[in-house]
Amino acid sequence: MNNVFVYCEIEGTQVQEVSQELLTKGRKLANTLGVQLEAVAAGSGITGKVESQILPYGVDKLHIFDAEGLAPYTSKPHTAVLVNLFKQEQPQICLMGADVVGRDLGPRVSSALHSGLTADCTSLEIGPHDDKKTGKHYDNLLYQIRPAFGGNIVATIVNPENRPQMATVRSGVMKAEVLDPNYKGEVVIEDVAKFVPETEYVTKVLDRHVQAAKNNLKGASIIVAGGYGVGSKEGFEQLYELAKVLHAEVGASRAAVDAGFADHDLQIGQTGVTVRPKVYIACGISGAIQHVAGMKESGIIISINSDENAPINTIADYVINGTVEEVVPKLIKYYKQNSK
Amino acid sequence: MSLKIVVLAKQVPDTRNVGPDAMTPEGTINRSALPAIFNPEDLNALEQALRLKDQFPGTTVTVITMGPGRAAEVIREAMYRGADGGYLLTDRAFAGADTLATSYALATAIKHVCPDVDLIIGGRQAIDGDTAQVGPQVAEKLGLNQITYVEGVKEVKEVKGVKEVIATRHIDGGVETVESPLPCVLTVNGSAAPCRPRNVKRVMKYKRCLAPMELAPDTTFAELPYAEQYEKKPYLKLGQLTCADVNADLQQCGLAGSPTKVKNVENIVFKAKESKVLSGSDEDVNGLIKELLNDRLIG
Incomplete structure (x- = not known):
């Protein structure tokens, strides 16, 4: 009892x-x-x-x-x-x-x-x-x-x-x-x-397809996540490129998913996946608590945002003041230069 | 075959466009600073209902919404898009309701206005609470089956006098097609078909629809500028139901009927970390990458 x-x-x-x-x-x-x-x-x-x-x-x-x-x-x-x-x-x-x-x-x-x-x-x-x-x-x-x-x-x-x-x-x-x-x-x-x-026993299940998850956000050690500030579905291509060179997974905030920039299963936050990577790169994410709830346990948080006062900056270890468009290609470039 | 469909819709503050003035200094929600909108997934639900109305002539789509007077806007909006009419469920006794007390009120209203309902369709969840509880709880209160997370209604058919629905639903990591006898409650995902736009003719026809409580306290329909219209066109008076109208048990309504209590609400202020602030210059980005590689965080 x-x-x-x-x-x-x-x-x-x-x-x-x-x-x-x-x-x-x-x-x-x-x-x-x-x-x-x-x-x-x-x-x-x-x-x-x-x-x-x-x-x-x-x-x-x-x-x-x-x-x-x-x-x-x-x-x-x-x-x-x-x-x-x-x-x-x-x-x-x-x-x-x-x-x-x-x-x-x-x-x-x-x-x-x-x-x-x-x-x-x-x-x-x-x-x-x-x-x-x-x-x-x-x-x-x-x-x-x-x-x-x-x-x-x-x-x-x-x-x-x-x-x-x-x-x-x-x-x-x-x-x-x-x-x-x-x-x-x-x-x-x-x-x-x-x-x-x-x-x-009233509901009949006629057909059922369950696939293994398409992404491995939960287990990823590095995550590149995009928010509304990424601006478009095409803008996310850049994030995929960065993720590819870093061997990272791509995630998204609710605002980016709602705007149609990214798939629903990429959503990180209270109503999405909760993640604990070593490195979290937040690109154009303002940092609503609903998002932060799903990523605040990350090791190192890097925020790229053109708004100096974005709430996410207060929990970030590194804040880069700049647009996603400008900074992400530089990250790719200098990673390639330095890692070899 | 024709169907009786009830669509559950909610007027919600647009939490997706929250500005700095959304919270009062005391940490409560400043509702007046947020635009009130038709809960997005309820629009997806309305579309599923309207598709069935297109397919089965004679089908009626009735909207029920619970809220203050201004929530009647949700009913008008649904009528512009094709709903037949609706009821505003409104009473001070409903105030402070959690999902269970809300579901009790809605279930009681459905029994009252549409006892022979075939399908009750609502959005999966509302954006102000994100709980997804009201649909299943209404189903349980009415003793009906439920299909949640619906992507689309595939078919409604009648087999040996029993109406059945077949719907596809989104499950974790996949999709499922299920069949259930009617009556049944469906909750619809935002990824289902978007709602059709307003129809201009319907907007012209229904824009003067009013719920009685939208009138100023000392006016009646007879005193409105278009009084004779309200005489000739009864559909301009939207349904309005109080707790007493639907014979609801006061002990199960509002705060009294809510097992969950809010103990504490905190406005979120992030604890500031010591962060390194960099510019987007080549030099700074290069330095950061070197530092991360050095610390073996990447690479």
Whole structure:
């Protein structure tokens, strides 16, 4: 009862990285609260295959739901799994990935349980809360911290009265760390039919194509990222050229993606990928918090901007006052000259 | 076959064009400094609805929006592009709603104005919150299935008296085509087909549409400059619904119905690092490259 739960997302028999990141965070939260960490895995043919990908993160109890209709993911059966399990287990916290699955499932579960859900958190902490209106004091609430309003503010959200306190977190925001490869957790194979009525299997998946990610932004050690200041799709060609000589990956800010300069899957930031490269070269990026949230852990930040007062300059290690058009070719030129 | 479609749309502050005056010195949002726009992905949703209306004559597209009086602009805008009409859901009791209380209000309104709805279509998320929660929560409140992250509706058909929708959706690293019986809730991505432009004839016809609460407090339609038009053309009066009109439970509305509370809001000020400032000159760029190579950060 009152434990921390993590919903593990599974593709085939592969537990997704975001879930392992959340298990690591969930373990820490459970330690702070002095409770256990439990995990939920739902899929088809997963028994015997997912345990070793979940338990080592410090999971005390793993609930496995293994049935044909549970893979590929569809909304209603997975909702039924969580809603009925949570009614039974009364968790105080539930975490899930802020990707297509988690953002489809989370709101549905929160609505059914009338519990609060905060999307796309960038930080989770435990702390007290005083409700100014009712004068009530709460201990050990989950602080769900996220940028809001297009990234111009950072809000701390709490759910004082309703349980579970639910939060989604994007992939890459937390760090996955194996606690103990031989961690002894209990595995419970649940009877799916008890949780999911036949009537819930309504969506038919007719066709499904999943490709490996086209880019390797998450693992890149150098990233050349472009913002609205790059000016055009053609302007991005220059960034690709620089990335090629540096063996770097190209990323983009939301403004550049919205303007059509770059593909959606290149977006770095709260609503995109979170990255931690050694070197981050921000080209014409003003630095909205929504972007900064996804790259501030970078080792060295170089900002190329014609606006001396661009917010990103305050977190940059090197600021180059100049236009992208003028500076990027020089970077390419002098890199070629000096590296040989 | 004809369909009854409800489009959920929201008027949002344009967070993409935030200027320095967007935040007050106290750290709250200065809404008056931001232009109010039709939430971009809700326009993609409207287009999917209008395409079905083109395909199936007799189909109705009704817009429901929740907000203050000025949010009625969203309904007019949708009508200029092809929607049949709409309702402004507005009440002080809805103020301070989080996504769950918002979804409760919208679901209650849908049950009230369109109990036999086939499709409820909205944008994936609104740009002021980016939560993507309202669509799935409305679906759950109404006990309906949902298809989120829709790229396009491929087909709506009737098989043995059951209407079905087939849609493609964007999933992490790929695409998926799914089929669901109606009624169903769809949420549409910004990468789906853009919305058709305004139709000039429709603009002329509907530009004087007003929701009752857009009138000054002491005027009625009868006192407007075009009073006889409002008599002859009832479509000029947009629907307006309060909490009581839709029989909503006050405990589930607004702040009272919101499990999440904002504990704290911080205006973001970056902690300044000590940064080296360079010019774009050849000398400076060359120096930087040498320094990075020297530190083995690149190369």
